[in-house]
Amino acid sequence: MFKTKITPLALIIASLSAPASADLIISEYIEGSSNNKAIELYNNADTELSLEGYTLSLYSNGKSEVGNSVDLTGTLAANSTIVIVNPSSSDELKAKADLENSVTGFNGDDTLILTKNGNIVDSFGQYEVQETWEGGGVSAKNQTLRRKDAITSGRTDATATFDPSVEWDSFEIDVFDGLGSHAGNGGTTPEPIPEPEPLEPLVCGAEKTLINAIQGDGSASPLVGTLVELEGVVSSDFQGDDQLKGFFVSSLAADIDANPLTSEGVFVYFADTDVNVGDHVRVQGTVEEYFDATQIGSVSQVVVCNTGLAVAATKITLPLADATDLEAFEGMLVTLEQSLVVANNFGLGRYGEVELATERLYQGTQIALPGDAANAVETENLLKKILLDDGSTVQNLDPTAYPAPGLSAENTLRTGDTVNTVTGALAYSFGLYRIHPTLAPQFIATNAREDAPELNAEADLRVASFNVLNYFNGDGQGEGFPTARGADSEAEFIRQEAKIVSAISAIQADVVGLMEIENDGFGEFSAIASLVNALNEADSANQYAFVDFNVDQIGTDAITTALIYRANKVEEVGTAAITTEAPFDFSNRAPIAQSFKSLETDEVFTVAVSHLKSKSCGSASGNNADSGDGQGCWNEIRTQGANAFANWLDSKPTGVDDEDTILVGDMNAYAMEDPIRAFADKGYKNVVAELDGNTLGYSYSFSGRAGSLDHAVASASLLSKVVSAKDWHINADEPISLDYNVEFKSEGQQSSLYSESAYRASDHDPVIIDIKSEVILTPEEQTPRIAADQVFSIDENSAIDTIIGTLEFSDPNADVSPVVEFIVSGSEIITVNEQGQLIVTGELDFDVESTIALSVQAKDSADNVSDSVAVTINITETSSDDDDSGSLLWLSLLLAPLSIVRRFKTK
Structure with a gap:
């Protein structure tokens, strides 16, 4: 994952609090039929305005990078406009153009930001959010919008929730007659809003529309657009300015129907009359489907009929039988009394969102073969999860709602942690069912942080893999920021480096394969030299060094792979090798390899590093397009890379004729995908999976699904010497808010959410392999x-x-x-x-x-x-201790006659 610096985005976001000129504003927006799209800019000032330094930028589909932009030039007369028209628009619209530019390629769900010298002066839409901008009957799609005359200054907070009805009047599609003029200088004028008729006071207990009738038994209300009066009990209150600006009501006990498909709750978008939980209220308003969520809007009256009533939460459970099951509970107070696992914490710091599930959810192709089996895993995943939302509309809330008393570098909320009960209002927005808690959930640190694993007792060598998430060091001397990727400033780089050094130092590996390090050679001020110098300063017990491939850069990508090692533990042998032959001439990064010898045991082994093509689609086509089997785009070229890499390693590129080879790296492929299986077919087995006996290991989390993009694959001879293999979960489980970046964080959070520890040093977990050297005796x-x-x-x-x-x-x-x-x-x-x-x-x-x-x-x-x-x-010899001479004498005398007889007989 990376941050692309097409424009100095950090400066733009930082400028939210910077002084902004109110002279130039966006005054008209046309999103018409076909390519009839235009933007009008208006000079508010009473004097001529220089347009130098002004830039209009388009951010499409919720992306953080600029899609198109136009730098303005020249001058603009007082109270005058400049009209920018899409080059493919109709001749009628082009006739009104001062400038034709593709910055007008918006579709009603994109964001426009007007800046002057990098500071935001106006905006249309919400930065990094994709939705059709709608509200109060005004839509940014298929309409002409004109800025209200009362608006004379720009909207400088581009990250704030955007409701076009607040500052814009709407007209029918392809209405161009006001383009080129503003502030009453021409064009159709909206009909004046008539004085409202006096309201008849609401009468509690009078005839009403039941909530279950409003909700109906389908996905949308059968009463959309109908003015209704309803009664119910306030089950949850989110009326604050930084909340949902409304409240949820549940049916009175006597009004509940027998149909299990009709919900007995609904959201009322109204904050002018203060209500409290337990109030029996009567509401007059219009039934709306706001982004597919049924609600009561355009509320004219709310009266409190009674107080102190109780609302019982309806029990629901996961997994669901069907993805639509929750529609029957939309707007109701619900409770899940079951252990749920934190599956996704990506939006915790930014949006106050945490995804919960019945268990850790895996990428389909991590645990099943691509195709039907993997897709079935994902189908089941969708039935096992629900979103927990803090009920706030404020981004980067400080402190965060979870975990209590707030997220910090030390008080984390990791995926794999659990909660036993969740109670709150069930709502639907941004395409997901979510619970806004009415009782603070109590999280349990089930998946607590672990220190780096100790070297296995049988092992004497350790090899590791670590994706350092765009480690770019500027010019290597404290300048040169922002770079193409990575840290925006030297201050951010110092924070980034400290965390990476903490992680690598703790691993204590003899050889480490790195990915996503700046591809700027091996000189004194290169990124790899900076990292090794920092490691040696932090870890005086070891002497780190890097493999020098003696080139200005490896391949053509901005990032590369690298090898560092502990020179007090191993030494280089053979020749450091690289190849840029196809399929490594583009997309797949160029392979690198070097052989080493243990100083303790003389064990010789080769370590190679891989970074295969990412899954992002871009220009993928043909067999590299997403086939829908779960492997994403560019699978063919990754598989070709795996086969070619194995063949290259078999050729002994370092010149060392030894069978012990291990390849580590970011393969951008999950454990059951074609590239990993291709390595296995070539004799390079997935080490972690082989030792675990399954593919439940993970090094990365994407969209709430765990899986291994980072692998170590080894030859049979080296695999036989592996005694331990694991992913050290310092990154994938941690909230992204704990990383080194300072954007989207308050001044206090820039300190409280950061530490120099290894946790969230990157977005990928390191893979750690312990090896027992083979003692070869003569x-x-x-x-x-x-x-x-x-x-x-x-x-x-x-x-x-x-x-x-x-x-x-x-x-x-x-x-x-x-x-x-x-x-x-x-x-x-x-x-x-x-x-x-x-x-x-x-x-x-x-x-x-x-x-x-x-x-x-x-x-x-x-x-x-x-x-x-x-x-x-x-x-x-053994003998008696007594004197035997006397006995021998008598024995000889007794035997004497016998000897005489004996002599006689022999004659």
Whole structure:
């Protein structure tokens, strides 16, 4: 995601409080048939006005970037006009033109801003909002609008809610007769508003129209345009100037009908008579469908008939059976007594909106295959959610309504947090059903922030991926702002850099692949040099460096990918490689790769960085157009990029012939989409999904749907060494209001919503991969060794299984291939077990054998056998401690006769 600086937009927004000239205003607006479109500007002053410095800009379809603009020149006489006409308009309209310009290419839902030297002097419409501008019977579509004569100064707050009826009179389509004159100088004059007839006082209890009859059982009221009188009980009050300027009423108990399709509540757009919750009121007004929401408008009278009544909230539940189910409760007080998850907090700071759902909602193609399966996921998503709206019409409310007592850098509201009960008025606007709470919801930090994960106990290497959201450093010396993308000023850049440095420092990765960094080379003042210098200042325990690709820029895009690393942990090996060959000559950013070697283990591995084409459609056509399968635009060129990237990596572009390769980056494709599956087909598997066993990981949140645009894909050999992989959720879950930007924030919020912490440093979460190096030993290093010349002793006649002693031996690779056997030769009465213990297995007799000489070898599970060594076992003779000489004498005397006999017999 990025901020395009087609014009110095920050200056325009900042100028909301700057002095603005009231001399030149937008005085007539024509949105007619076909291309009949024109703008009239009027010089209010009594003197001639120089038009130098004035610019009229068109912002189409709610976009923040200028679509078309025209710089005015010359002078304009006092009380005179200049008419700008669409070049494709009719000849009748062109005849009135002073200037033809496509800035008039509006369609009733676009915004025009008139500036002088960057300061807003007038505006038509609401900046960054897309809707047909309507109100009080006046519409910006298919009508001619003339500024009321009483309006003599411009509307300088272009972000304020725009109701054209406040300052404009309307005429039929293609009415051009007043163009070129203003302030009564010509043209059709609106009919004067007659004095109103005296109103008859309302009578409580008189005949009335029931609320359920007003609502009807369809999507629109059957009584649109009808003047009605109704009665009901005020269920919620939003009459404040910064609120909805009205209140909701519910049917009296006796008036409720039996039809479950008819709502028993309605919104009354009226604030002139103060009412309170519990008041029984009678209202006279006209039934309207205001942007498809039934309401009572043009209210002439409200009277309070009674006070202190109670309104019970109607219980509703999610998921819905059908997307239209909530129409039956529009305007009613409702309650959801179930645990709901914060699914989207993007509009929290700006609009006070939070989307709630039954569970975390995923992009269809994150958890299902593109096509019917993915589209079915999104269909179910729509039934599981509802919008929580603070009931305020003020943008950038300070403090925000949620979470109590207000959003801040420390008091966040993350997607994944929960709330157990929501009660309020159910309304419909801007295409969504929403609840305006009458009881403050109590959020639970179910998805609390987590510190950076510690390096896995088995790992000795860490690789990470981080999208740094347009890190542009100006000229690198404090000037050059605003740049094409990123920070508008040096002050914003300092805030941005502090958060990014906090995040990268906390990750403590040995190699980090970066996306969306300024593509301005590798010189002293380049963006990559600025970031590395800032990291080294913040993290003195490490020595960060960047891979220098020795080019002025990589490819042609304003942003590029980059590689930084901890030079105290790894070193570069081989040659840093890039390619700009198709399909990387445009759209897909140019691939980069470098090989590294661990200083601790000598492990060699290659890290590459990818940033494939975004999903935004632009000029997409043919197979790159949105096919409706959930993959968005440019899927074909992203898939081509994935296949080409894998082929490039297989060619060993760094010149290092090693199979361990990991590719990290922003693929702009969710986990089940074609590009990620193409990588897998080429042998590069999605690391996080492989370790998780599912695709429920996420690194990005768009439109309240979680998914992974950021991935790490690895070769089979490196994947086998990965011991941990995760997304660190510091960005995707956090409200955008906590980022470094200062626009759309009060002076107090610029401080309270900001901290130098890692949280909301970007819009993408970093992906963190922990790797266990493979220890590769030579055959000699793997083989067990037995110490030579070992000597043991054992008494003769020792019992069988007696342990003589334990051999001294070593096993350098015991974790992988432990010793499983000792091979013994030289004796049948001595064995050696797996632990190296010498054991008696036969009779030991000193007289027979006083010394046993063995040859012993150790064998491990990989069949590595040690050298044979000699082991000596000395047998110790055992004898009695008594003097046996006397016994021997008598024995010899007794045996003497026998010896004589023996001699005789042998003769």
